[in-house]
Amino acid sequence: MQNNSESIRSVASPEPYPPIKVSRENPCYATMLYPAIRAQESETTAITTYLYQHWILSDRFSDLGRTLMAISKVEMLHLNTIGKLITMLGGDPRFANNACECWNADAIDYCQEVHHILAANIASEEGAAAFYQQTAKEIQDPCVSAVLNRLALDEILHAQIFREFLESDKSSF
Known part of the structure; x- marks a missing residue:
C-alpha cells in the first residue's frame, strides 16, 4: 500500500468503460439487473457501507x-x-419493488473491527464481480454484457485492494 498521504492508488480498472447502451429494449434483462441496485447485496449497500467505514476508520487508518x-x-x-x-x-x-421489498440501511455491516471489515468487503466485492460476470453471460445483448464485464473488473480490483490491506497491514490493525 502507498504510504504517501497525498496520493492513493487507482481504485478503478485501467480498462476503458464501454458506452452505456443497449441493442434494444428488453424488460426481462432489466429485471435481471435489479439486484445490483436494490438487493441487500447491491451497489447501494456497497456505497453506504464504504462511507460508514470511511467515517469510522479514517482517524485511525x-x-x-x-x-x-x-x-x-x-x-x-x-x-x-x-x-x-x-x-x-x-x-x-426503483430502489424498491414494493413497500415490503426494498433496500434499507440494515443491509450495512456496522461492525467496527477492521479485520472483519476487510474480510467482509472482500467477500462482497467477489460476490458483486460474480454477479456481473454471470449476468453478462445470461444476457444476450453484447452492449449490456460488455458493460457488466467491465464493472466486474472494478469489483475484482476492489477485492484485491482489500485483500492487500488485510495481508500487508495485519500488524498495524
Missing part, C-alpha cells in the same frame, strides 16, 4: 479511509450505470 471513500465513488458510478441500463432496457430503476 488514513490510507484505508481514503481508499474506502475512493472505492465508494466508483460504486456510485456503477449504481448510475446500472440505473441507466435498466432504464434503456425498458425497466424502472
